Amino acid sequence: MHSFLNRLGFSPEDKVIIFHGDDLGMCHAMNSAFMEIASVAPTACGSVMVTCPWFNEIVGFAQNHPEADIGVHITLTSEWQNYRWRPISTLDPKSGLLDEEGYLWADVESLHSHMDPDAAIAEMKAQVEYALNAGIDVTHIDTHMGAVVHPALFPAYVELGLTYRVPVMLPRPSEELISRHGIPPETVETLQNLLERLERTQDLPIIDHLASLYDVPPARREAEYRKTVESLPPGLTHFIYHAAMPGAEIEAISPKEDREGRIADYRAFSHPDIWEWLKAHRVHIIGYRTLRDAMKA
Numbered sequence: 001m002h003s004f005l006n007r008l009g010f011s012p013e014d015k016v017i018i019f020h021g022d023d024l025g026m027c028h029a030m031n032s033a034f035m036e037i038a039s040v041a042p043t044a045c046g047s048v049m050v051t052c053p054w055f056n057e058i059v060g061f062a063q064n065h066p067e068a069d070i071g072v073h074i075t076l077t078s079e080w081q082n083y084r085w086r087p088i089s090t091l092d093p094k095s096g097l098l099d100e101e102g103y104l105w106a107d108v109e110s111l112h113s114h115m116d117p118d119a120a121i122a123e124m125k126a127q128v129e130y131a132l133n134a135g136i137d138v139t140h141i142d143t144h145m146g147a148v149v150h151p152a153l154f155p156a157y158v159e160l161g162l163t164y165r166v167p168v169m170l171p172r173p174s175e176e177l178i179s180r181h182g183i184p185p186e187t188v189e190t191l192q193n194l195l196e197r198l199e200r201t202q203d204l205p206i207i208d209h210l211a212s213l214y215d216v217p218p219a220r221r222e223a224e225y226r227k228t229v230e231s232l233p234p235g236l237t238h239f240i241y242h243a244a245m246p247g248a249e250i251e252a253i254s255p256k257e258d259r260e261g262r263i264a265d266y267r268a269f270s271h272p273d274i275w276e277w278l279k280a281h282r283v284h285i286i287g288y289r290t291l292r293d294a295m296k297a
Helices: 003-007 028-038 055-064 108-114 117-134 154-164 175-181 185-201 218-231 248-253 256-269 272-280 288-296
Strands: 015-024 045-048 069-074 141-143 209-212 235-241
Touching: 003 235, 003 288, 015 028, 015 069, 028 055, 028 248, 028 256, 055 117, 069 117, 069 288, 117 154, 141 154, 154 185, 218 256, 218 272, 235 256, 248 256
Parallel strands: 015 045, 015 235, 045 069, 069 141, 209 235
Antiparallel strands: none
């Protein structure tokens, strides 16, 4: 039985899901979608990209909605062609965090092959500190594009959670997850050793299942969300979505297939129907704040 779920009174048969909005702060379209979802969802949970231009809008939202469950989306990459961002801790090329144009690397492989790990770790900590100093009640920490899944970075990522007394998104390394992200054996071993230690100490909660429909065609997105929920085994699931309002801004930022998926996520989760369906199917929806409180207890 998952120790943190047991503390919260859940049974071994319960499906407990964190529906998690990624990429807050990236742009106004992402923020607007999340704000609308927050008006209908039983728990509004997501994480903000501190490095991005629309971070301050999320700061304002968090201050006006203290019930919102906002974490830090550790951001070490900048993936779009014409919409880029830089680290907040350094602009020194020797850090290895910057590409030829002075932005964060566009992909995880380039980041890992160029970075000074100490500089990357300093940037990770700086992003959490920046969010806290801006007034966000940080409830958790997770990772953009899985960039922290590296032998030199993952222990530091876990240490952030221990230092700031907040959960970090720690999924059990399933074969599907390892294959999807091309995680090398040495990283898998580091991850497994850390998770085994945390299982023993119960210092941080572990995610049993990681779910995302990012690759599912937009037209099938809502139906597949329901099918996926029905097929989930019991335990704690971190369920990722990327919701964006339709309009010129998101059209200018992301390619057609990506933005249509984000708009499909917005339409699915901003409608009360899906939340009513989840309630009828006895799915337990929580946020990371609940796990943080269990940690501190």
